[in-house]
Amino acid sequence: MSKKLQGQVAMVTGASRGIGAAIARRLAADGAKVVVNYSKSAGPAEEVVRQIRQAGGEATAVRADLSDPAQVPPLFDAARETYSRVDILVNNAGVAVTWPVEEASPARYEELFNLNVRGPLLTTAAFARQVGSEGGRVINISSGAGRAMIPGLAAYSATKAALEAMTRGHAAELGPKKVTVNAVAPGVTDTEMARAVLPPEVKQHMIHNTALGRLGTPEDIADVVAFLASDDARWITGQFIDANGGLRF
Numbered sequence: 001m002s003k004k005l006q007g008q009v010a011m012v013t014g015a016s017r018g019i020g021a022a023i024a025r026r027l028a029a030d031g032a033k034v035v036v037n038y039s040k041s042a043g044p045a046e047e048v049v050r051q052i053r054q055a056g057g058e059a060t061a062v063r064a065d066l067s068d069p070a071q072v073p074p075l076f077d078a079a080r081e082t083y084s085r086v087d088i089l090v091n092n093a094g095v096a097v098t099w100p101v102e103e104a105s106p107a108r109y110e111e112l113f114n115l116n117v118r119g120p121l122l123t124t125a126a127f128a129r130q131v132g133s134e135g136g137r138v139i140n141i142s143s144g145a146g147r148a149m150i151p152g153l154a155a156y157s158a159t160k161a162a163l164e165a166m167t168r169g170h171a172a173e174l175g176p177k178k179v180t181v182n183a184v185a186p187g188v189t190d191t192e193m194a195r196a197v198l199p200p201e202v203k204q205h206m207i208h209n210t211a212l213g214r215l216g217t218p219e220d221i222a223d224v225v226a227f228l229a230s231d232d233a234r235w236i237t238g239q240f241i242d243a244n245g246g247l248r249f
Helices: 018-029 042-054 069-083 106-130 154-177 192-197 200-208 218-229
Strands: 009-012 033-038 058-063 088-091 136-141 179-186 240-243
Touching: 009 018, 009 069, 018 033, 018 042, 018 058, 018 088, 018 218, 033 042, 033 069, 042 058, 058 069, 069 106, 088 106, 088 218, 106 136, 106 154, 136 154, 136 218, 154 179, 179 218, 218 240
Parallel strands: 009 033, 009 088, 033 058, 088 136, 136 179, 179 240
Antiparallel strands: none
């Protein structure tokens, strides 16, 4: 595999498992030094670091719960202490919770929006304050749910629609700093989160309505992120890539 990201430092939030872990491994395989962020799962995060190092890459795990604004600055401080800077930010950390609208509450709203929306806003702000003159990349992991009609996922879908709106605005703001900002919207991907929130009949319906006839894998998404992180995507910003195998909503 080519080392298109040699000399770059990448931070992947929520990288202890699933899509985040696959992204961390892929960016490391492309030559980036990777900050593997996690909130609670120290063991899985350290395992991702071990896998990266075993493959010849460089990585370090840093704990930070990004639903807490106070934990964002220490995350970037730790990254700079280890690798001097961050060139690539992948906003992957998020939570998916299903509940009918009748059960909406302030606490449930905050659980979703504090991590899925405020978290990427504050990490992008911290990234922008430290980015160098060479510019960088911000890649937001959105979801096809932001444009889908799925019962029980309305609030989660709203967080992803908000993330896509931030992608457009941040692309306009950070262009002068030579920073591209894009979003990747996975379809149904075979992860622990998807298995927890989507009933089997919903998954089967989506497989049936996917041109390629299967669920996505975390590696499918990681490949798209690696492209956006590379110089090959230098002329792409403010865009959304649906990585969903041709899902028909």
